[in-house]
Amino acid sequence: MTTEMKPAWCLITPEYPPSLGGVADYTRLMAIHLAAAGEQVTVLAPSGPESADDAGVRVAKVLGGFGPMGWWSGGRVLATLPRSRRLFLQWVPHGYGFKSLNLFLPLWLIWRVMIRRDQLWIMVHEPFLSFANSVRQRLAACIHRGMVWTLLRLATRAFAGNRTWIAALEPWRPRRLTVEWLPVPSNVPVVKNPEATAVIRHQAAGPDGLVGHFGTYGAHTRGVLEEPLRLLLEREPGVNALLLGKNGDLFRAEFLQANPHLANRITAPGTMPLEQISIHLAAIDVMLQAYTGGISTRNTSLMACLEHNLATTATTGHVTDPQWSEWRAVELIPLERAAEMAGIASRLLHDPIERAALASRGRDLMERDISWPANARRLLGK
Numbered sequence: 001m002t003t004e005m006k007p008a009w010c011l012i013t014p015e016y017p018p019s020l021g022g023v024a025d026y027t028r029l030m031a032i033h034l035a036a037a038g039e040q041v042t043v044l045a046p047s048g049p050e051s052a053d054d055a056g057v058r059v060a061k062v063l064g065g066f067g068p069m070g071w072w073s074g075g076r077v078l079a080t081l082p083r084s085r086r087l088f089l090q091w092v093p094h095g096y097g098f099k100s101l102n103l104f105l106p107l108w109l110i111w112r113v114m115i116r117r118d119q120l121w122i123m124v125h126e127p128f129l130s131f132a133n134s135v136r137q138r139l140a141a142c143i144h145r146g147m148v149w150t151l152l153r154l155a156t157r158a159f160a161g162n163r164t165w166i167a168a169l170e171p172w173r174p175r176r177l178t179v180e181w182l183p184v185p186s187n188v189p190v191v192k193n194p195e196a197t198a199v200i201r202h203q204a205a206g207p208d209g210l211v212g213h214f215g216t217y218g219a220h221t222r223g224v225l226e227e228p229l230r231l232l233l234e235r236e237p238g239v240n241a242l243l244l245g246k247n248g249d250l251f252r253a254e255f256l257q258a259n260p261h262l263a264n265r266i267t268a269p270g271t272m273p274l275e276q277i278s279i280h281l282a283a284i285d286v287m288l289q290a291y292t293g294g295i296s297t298r299n300t301s302l303m304a305c306l307e308h309n310l311a312t313t314a315t316t317g318h319v320t321d322p323q324w325s326e327w328r329a330v331e332l333i334p335l336e337r338a339a340e341m342a343g344i345a346s347r348l349l350h351d352p353i354e355r356a357a358l359a360s361r362g363r364d365l366m367e368r369d370i371s372w373p374a375n376a377r378r379l380l381g382k
Contacts (some may be wrong), residue, residue, distance in 0.1 A: 007086040007119060008040040010078060014095025016045035016059065022300060023090050023125055025187035030088075031057045033376040042081060044074045066097045071108040078173070085118045090153065092125045093144045100129070101143055106150045113154045122151055123182060124160040125169050125298075148172050152179075154305040161298035164319040182378060183297035183370040186304040191278040200242075201283040204267040206239030209309070210347045212284035212310075214301045217247040224290040224315065224338050231342035232288070233262050237350060243268040244280055245301065258279070277303075278308065284353065286345045288367040290338055294320035295330065302330070303370060306362035311355040313344040369377060 035056030064070035092102040128144030159182035252268035293319025
């Protein structure tokens with residue numbers, strides 16, 4: 001009696017640490033957890049600085065700039081693996097160079113799947129450009145859809161990080177293939193350092209508490225966040241705010257131009273290592289997470305809040321998964337009523353029992369459905 005050979009995993013990614021980026025962190029953490037589950041894991045990545053050694057993970061930075069020689073080099077790495085190989089493509093059309101129109105990638109994958117008989121799985125981080133703006137973007141959007149059509153026909157399994165992307169992929173998938181939900185967990189490790197957290201809280205919190213936001217403060221997000229933050233701080237003179245993430249210091253400076261009277265009550269440390277972000281998150285009582293498209297299971301900043309056991313209020317919008325209402329892990333408010341986040345945060349600050357219950361539901365959701373171990377179990381069928 002013969003047993004089926006266990007496939008060797010090969011994650012194909014457009015970026016990998018120490019390079020910065022959400023897909024870079026995602027790929028590394030996925031590789032680590034697959035290796036921890038006993039899988040043989042190799043990562044194919046573009047040229048770049050040497051990565052840290054992670055137990056059980058082999059990183060081959062041989063793809064160069066994703067041209068023909070890079071894919072040929074990737075094939076040489078695959079030739080060193082067992083005959084049963086599972087390619088796990090991290091799909092972001094603009095990640096693979098050539099102004100997001102890298103046709104060498106699907107051509108190489110056609111060769112790998114149809115000739116070399118490798119198995120292809122796909123994680124869709126972003127499917128394609130929209131038909132908007134310039135003629136060039138519309139042309140690129142057409143080509144992206146052709147690439148996605150091809151890749152989904154080569155794949156034996158495909159995944160997307162939220163229900164919106166799954167719906168967007170529906171017209172392009174073959175009937176035999178169902179695009180599966182694979183949420184994107186937090187990339188911020190939970191660091192327990194009560195002494196350091198106490199120092200941060202002493203420096204940043206007001207006598208009645210500390211609210212926070214974690215994100216990158218894009219132009220649209222800033223426009224949504226400004227009003228509820230101002231209303232909350234004016235309503236609650238004993239509450240301060242901590243703005244975490246890249247560009248938080250720039251948002252603070254812009255916010256204070258219109259609200260100089262709040263200058264002493266807002267702290268924004270700027271870009272920090274992930275471990276420091278964790279220590280700062282632990283100092284916060286309530287999070288205000290404003291998203292212009294609404295929350296989804298692709299928002300890693302939101303996942304970090306929930307994983308750190310933080311009561312959170314957030315906006316809903318066109319990309320919000322309907323399950324969020326069922327999960328009751330976040331206090332939701334429609335985007336057009338974002339200002340009402342101030343009232344929700346105020347209520348949570350004054351009701352520690354409700355705040356703790358909300359935080360507990362969020363943490364339970366993460367552990368059950370949106371953690372890295374949960375994703376590894378989905379992929380491995382365990």
